Every structure is written in structure tokens, then in C-alpha cells.
Amino acid sequence: xxxxxxxxxxxxxxxxxxxxxxxxxxxxDLVGSTQDEAQILLETGSPPPFAVLASEQTEGxxxxxxxxxxxxxxxxxxxxxxxxxxxxxxxxxxxxxAGALHRGLEAFLPGGGCRIKWPNDILLGGRxxxxxxxxxxxxxxxxxxxGVNVGRRTFPADLANRATSLALVLRRPPxxxxxxxxxxxxxASLLERxxxxxxxxxxxxxxxxxALLGKEVVICSRGDESRGRLLALDPxxxxxxxxxxFALGEIESLRGxxx
Ligand code: BTN
Numbered sequence: 108x109x110x111x112x113x114x115x116x117x118x119x120x121x122x123x124x125x126x127x128x129x130x131x132x133x134x135x136d137l138v139g140s141t142q143d144e145a146q147i148l149l150e151t152g153s154p155p156p157f158a159v160l161a162s163e164q165t166e167g168x169x170x171x172x173x174x175x176x177x178x179x180x181x182x183x184x185x186x187x188x189x190x191x192x193x194x195x196x197x198x199x200x201x202x203x204x205a206g207a208l209h210r211g212l213e214a215f216l217p218g219g220g221c222r223i224k225w226p227n228d229i230l231l232g233g234r235x236x237x238x239x240x241x242x243x244x245x246x247x248x249x250x251x252x253x254g255v256n257v258g259r260r261t262f263p264a265d266l267a268n269r270a271t272s273l274a275l276v277l278r279r280p281p282x283x284x285x286x287x288x289x290x291x292x293x294x295a296s297l298l299e300r301x302x303x304x305x306x307x308x309x310x311x312x313x314x315x316x317x318a319l320l321g322k323e324v325v326i327c328s329r330g331d332e333s334r335g336r337l338l339a340l341d342p343x344x345x346x347x348x349x350x351x352x353f354a355l356g357e358i359e360s361l362r363g364x365x366x
Contacts, residue, residue, distance in 0.1 A: 209221060212236065231276060
């Protein structure tokens, strides 16, 4: 079992130096799911914001009840427990986190190339590089789990054609601690701005990665497909040029109309 080295821990802690409120960071070796560990810490009195990182995870959870597969200590698994101030609408959180993760990953990918897929997957070359699972934890707290394929080079057969990793596309891939540090720094900075009443940077970061603003899109909501130009997407909904607005919570899929 390969836990986090002191160097990795220092790199991650340093990323949050200067953040307005200190974030506790818990480093664990082997867990079932960091989501569950985060919930336990919250219930036993740890005040948000804090992050739980596990070197290895055996029962990782994905969205829609799916499992999240991690390759031992090569990949990044972390859960963030946040209780944003009243100025941050709950629906901004997935947007902000996807924007922060996209920015954090793009920093390692010269020439860019990674994209946000609705609602908050990160794809590279059409394959999944990272995912976010957000679970409500009561009393205004949210547990956001982030999984990034960092150092693995192989996947189980059912994922092999659908997933990728930084190690598969970069000659000198970063370590999991570098990826975590970038993501945490971006998140803290966007959150600080949003809590100060300015959601603009979070929306900009999301739209840079999502890249569908002003484009023809297909929205699937309540079983119906609608097509049109995407004029706006923010916590108040996704607005098409036709005047139709879709509540974010009711969007099952949102993709570019072009193949
Ligand atoms: C998805 O794309 O379906 C979301 C994947 C989220 C995986 C992360 S890994 C850290 C955290 N702990 C979990 O059990 N799941 C999330």
C-alpha cells in the first residue's frame, strides 16, 4: 500500500495557503469511498470547508449509481466538503467545480483539448478523463467527489474504449498531488469570488470548458428533445434563442447539435 508521501502532502497543503479560510486536508491510505469518509468527518464535527484524499479507494461511487474505477495509488480521488455562503446558489456549485476542474486539468495539457460534458464530466479526445459526483449532506453542506485518471495506463475492458488518463496522453504526466493542488487552488479562488457576490469567474471557467455558448445544442429534458442556439447557461437555467428556459435540475443531457 502506497500512501501519500510527505512531499505530496506539502504540495497539496501549500496550494491552499493564502485562501481566506483555512481548509483542513485529511490524507487517508485505503478507503472504501472518500465520500463516506467525508460524511463521517462532517457528522463527527469537522467544519466545512475540508478535503479528504485517499491514496487508494476500493468502492468508489460515480453518478447514477455507477461504480468509479481507480487504479491503486496512481489516480486521484478526493472529496470536498463545502458549505457555501448564502450568496452562492446550490446550482452554481456543479458549474463552479466543473470550471475549476477543467481549468486545473487544462494547465497540464498544452494546446488544451479537454472539454466539459454536461453536467460535469471532463473528456479528452472524446474519452472520460475525470468525473464529479455531488451529494447533499444536509444543513447547506455538499460533498463533492472528484476522480481523475492521472497515472494509470490501462482500464478494465468495459472502460477501455471510453476512458483515458493524463499518463496516456502526456510524455511527462503530472503526479496526483500536482493535479489535486491545481484543482483545490482553482476551486478556492472561484468559491471566494462567488461567496463575495461575483459568480462571473466561475461561469467564465465553466463556459471556457463547455464551449457551447452561442452554438446549436440539443437539450433533453423530461424525455423531450429540444434544439436551438444556447444563449445563456447559469444557475437560473439554460436559455435557448427561442426563449425556452430549462431548469438545470431537469436537464438530462445537453450536447452540441453538430456530430
Ligand atoms: C462520475 O463521473 O460518475 C463521478 C465520479 C466521481 C468519483 C469520485 S472519486 C472520489 C469520490 N469518492 C467516490 O466514491 N466517488 C468520488
